Amino acid sequence: xxxxxxxxxxxxxxxxxxxxxxxxxxxxxxxxxxxxxxxxxxxxxxxxxxxxxxxxxxxxxxxxxxxxxxxxxxxxxxxxxxxxxxxxxxxxxxxxxxxxxxxxxxxxxxxxxxxxxxxxxxxxxxxxxxxxxxxxxxxxxxxxxxxxxxxxxxxxxx
Numbered sequence: 001x002x003x004x005x006x007x008x009x010x011x012x013x014x015x016x017x018x019x020x021x022x023x024x025x026x027x028x029x030x031x032x033x034x035x036x037x038x039x040x041x042x043x044x045x046x047x048x049x050x051x052x053x054x055x056x057x058x059x060x061x062x063x064x065x066x067x068x069x070x071x072x073x074x075x076x077x078x079x080x081x082x083x084x085x086x087x088x089x090x091x092x093x094x095x096x097x098x099x100x101x102x103x104x105x106x107x108x109x110x111x112x113x114x115x116x117x118x119x120x121x122x123x124x125x126x127x128x129x130x131x132x133x134x135x136x137x138x139x140x141x142x143x144x145x146x147x148x149x150x151x152x153x154x155x156x157x158x
Contacts, residue, residue, distance in 0.1 A: 007149040008142060010043030013071040015144050017046050018060045020077030020113075022053040029126040030076045030112055030137030037141035046074075054079050054113055055090050058097025065105045071152070072144035076137055077113040078122050091115045108147035112140030 015038055019031050031048060038046055047068075051060045054077035061073050075098055081087040094113055102109040114136055116122045127134040 006142070006146040007153075008041050008145050009149065010038060010041030010145040013043045013145060013148050014069065015043050015046045015141070015148070016064055016068075016070045016073045017048045018057055018064060018073060018075050019048060019050055020052070020054045020057060021050050023078035023080065023122070026078040026114070026119075026122050026126045027076060029128055030078070030114070030135065030140075032137070033126070033128055033135030034074050034076060034112065034137035034141045037138040038145070041141065041145050043141075043145060053077070053090075054094045057094055057113070058101055061098065061109060062101045062105070065101070065107055070107060071148040072108040072110065074110040074112050074137070074140040074144050076140065078126070079113065079115050080119060080122055081115075081117045087115075106151065108144055108151055110140035110143040110147070112136045 017031055017034055019027050049060055049064055057075045057077055061075060079087060079090050098109050098111060114122050114125050125136050133139055
């Protein structure tokens with residue numbers, strides 16, 4: 001039977017992080033939060049793959065999963081709304097692309113891509129050492145571990 005409590009035992013799990021270099025100060029905070037949380041959960045030290053921007057995340061995740069075996073991936077990036085519709089296009093491509101990759105691969109992909117109206121919101125959501133949930137990279141690490149364990153159980157692998 002399945003419990004309502006999340007299984008956050010990361011021991012033995014291989015988790016990768018694919019991160020956007022755009023808005024690097026914010027993205028690095030998300031990656032640091034993700035790495036720290038994965039370590040707390042006992043997961044192996046993650047491989048971090050850097051890509052130019054959020055738009056490139058789905059393809060990089062797909063290529064990574066095609067080349068190596070991972071139990072989960074955390075996709076990290078920051079997209080801040082500007083004065084043009086570019087924000088909407090990028091956010092849609094990233095969300096749809098990551099959904100397609102996770103469904104076609106069967107590997108959980110945690111969505112730790114901030115889509116904010118301004119820099120202040122992004123700073124709040126990438127805080128280090130704050131309240132639980134204040135760093136979406138850390139939150140993504142928990143989601144990745146929980147979903148990797150759940151998918152494994154549903155597939156009868158554990």
